[in-house]
Amino acid sequence: MDNQNELFPPATSELAKKKAELAPENIEAWRNFSKTVFKAGALDEKTKQLIAIAVAHVTQCPYCIRSHTSQAMRKGVTGEQIMEAIWVASEMRAGAAYAHASIAMDEIEKKS
Template sequence: MSNKDQTIFPPATPQMSKKRADLAPDQVSAFRNFSKEVFKEGALDEKTKQLIAVASAHITQCPYCIKSHTKQAKQKGASNEEIMEAIWVASEMRAGAAYAHAAIAIDEMDKLEE
């Protein structure tokens, strides 16, 4: 992120994490436990889960998630090419959703013409 972006999105710092936890300690604890469980190796290995998270972060457009899960994907052994391919899958899904939802607009237009 550029310095300009950091004025829009405050940096993720330990102090910010502490403030969130102080404001809702039970929920933060539950979320952290949930997150640990979700990202543990299971039917999917940890690298694959991080690649899914990178793709999802691009769909939800969360800059914090993009940074965090890209770093974690690299730590779990993902290559730059695998990360970029996951981002392209996310791009197709986001574009595909817009295209698919055109059916709603077409249906509405058809109703208005009746």
């Protein structure tokens, strides 16, 4: 299924080059930051990619989902691990909505 092009422009190397040319220092800093963040450290690269996939689903970034899923699979992450990470992200997003109900409850209590 490749319907993403209907809502979002494709991420092409040409577009990336044009964006980089408009802010070369910023893109260089971003690339260095990204390389540093995703290097193995206390967490291995596979774990970092699974975290990125989960966060990408919470932030709803289609480009990040595609990129980090692809990178994770190149690192040896399985489809099952990816789906499990997505379910963790789903639970956290739903849990946050429920947790924020306390704010609404606080307002309800003030009006009672």
